[in-house]
Amino acid sequence: MRVLQVIPDLSPLTGGPVTALKALSRAQAALGVQTTIATTDHEVDKTPEIPGVSIRVFPCRWEKWRWSPGLAHFLKNNVHKFDLVSIDSLWRHTTHEAAKICRADGIPYVIKANGMLEPWSLAQKNWKKKPYLRWIESSALQNAAALHAASEMEAVNSSMKAWNSSVFILPIGIQGAPLADPDLFLRLFPELADRQVILFWGRLHYGKQPNLLIEALQLISVRHPQAFLVMAGPCEVNYLRRLKALAHDLGLSAKILFTGFLPPRIGRSACRAASVFVLPSLQESFGVAIAEAMAEGCPVVVSNRVGIAPAIDAAGAGLVTSPTAEATAAALSIVLDDVFMRTRMGQNGRRLASTEFAVEQIAARLRDVYVDVIASERRSSCWLGTSTSDDGSSVLGSLQNSTERPYS
Incomplete structure (x- = not known):
């Protein structure tokens, strides 16, 4: 399986999403998933090294939006070589460009929203997000093969289900290590x-x-x-x-x-x-x-x-x-x-x-979800409405506040 991970940047200052992707990519490579990361050089002095993972870094020309013509060119010429594309975050050029090219090439893609479709997040700088979501991000969300919620709370509280009927819940994995000193x-x-x-x-x-x-x-x-x-x-x-x-x-x-x-x-x-x-x-x-x-x-x-x-x-x-x-x-x-x-x-x-939350376990379960996505199936227990969440509580088949799309 060949997977392309698209993320706005790999800056340590970005926090959780970057930490999570580094650990996940390493675990996926150990499972035999051929993983490539495509990103920008925003706030990164040196490209990190992840065993078994190819990392392609391109100049960021507009920091706020993570606009990168070089990354867009790479995606246009290479997306068709992958079985699936995983897109991290919203409100960025990387997301818009990757989703657009995937649609053009017929490659399934998954979007991890990182809580950005939850009510509190949508309410911040609403004057910008409302038109952006309506005119730019809506196509990416509606045409994704699946949306990834990191917790049942995110799936229930956010508007994910309003934008796309295919939502799966899978926690973020962390890298195990001996206790620190x-x-x-x-x-x-x-x-x-x-x-x-x-x-x-x-x-x-x-x-x-x-x-x-x-x-x-x-x-x-x-x-x-x-x-x-x-x-x-x-x-x-x-x-x-x-x-x-x-x-x-x-x-x-x-x-x-x-x-x-x-x-x-x-x-x-x-x-x-x-x-x-x-x-x-x-x-x-x-x-x-x-x-x-x-x-x-x-x-x-x-x-x-x-x-x-x-x-x-x-x-x-x-x-x-x-x-x-x-x-x-x-x-x-x-x-x-x-x-x-x-x-x-x-x-x-x-x-x-x-x-x-062990990343090895999370990577194996995510691989199963990717297999489902590529085959247009729903065998994994992670799919919303098909099983239970990780803490044992029921995963709701219909979501609160999801009868209409916000800003649609």
Whole structure:
């Protein structure tokens, strides 16, 4: 099987989608799937190397849209050589161009929306997304052989089913590895020794509510004087300035560390050093960083808007709360109060990550879906409405709020 993966970029700053694709492509190659990645050089200094995977990188001429004439030329001349094309993300030239060429060449393609069809995401910059979805992205979605949801929550809450009747649910896989050394992170930040580290690891974006964590820290600082908030991830300059101003206004500047981007090895070490990982997002189709934190045995506190929150709750790997400062603070206080609870949650999370989110398992199941797509069949249990989701709950055959296409 020859599969072409098209993604806007492979920049580490992009976060979860890039981390996931690197791990998935390596696992697919190990299964004998001939995998090629086509992408742009946006924010990439050096092309990464993935064993068994061919990576083609083309100059990005318009960063915002990831417009790349070189990539478009490659797709036009090579898409017909593949059995299937997998397209990552929406709102990018890479998606529009790949889908258009696949349709012209009669090659089936799958789109992974990364939560971009969920209501909260569609509401952001609505004035741009509404016409774009109607006049440009609609053809890509309607004519795809399938749409990939990373969680049942994404499939149910998003408008996927409104655009395409073929939707499958498959979690994002993470690369297994020996437990990281917590001292690697602590040697870089020795001031965190003997602290109860509350870790946020990921892009500091308003949708993930890092501001809420600062407010939550204030609410628990008296009860937990050793609590220290680590914000680990890239951030837009003006937003970072606002976060630091908020910390200053609340008198918390000495209890919050903004590390900037952490490479994966250091990030995993941070998860090992942390007392708890927290993500109070307003929307998260999956949550790669959460799965990686659980793989390191770190208990988690997440909002009920996170795609894998039901699995976390069922496994006893952490606490699920509403996305408010008060609820998040209460959950953090419970976890920080009880070392035995943290140990138990960490063990449960590591078990969940290794059994449900191991990339080798995910790659094998995705290969089965690809076989279905190529053969125009529906044998895999991942198809929406044919079986159960990964946490054992029923996959709904009809979706909420999907009676009409948004912006159609």
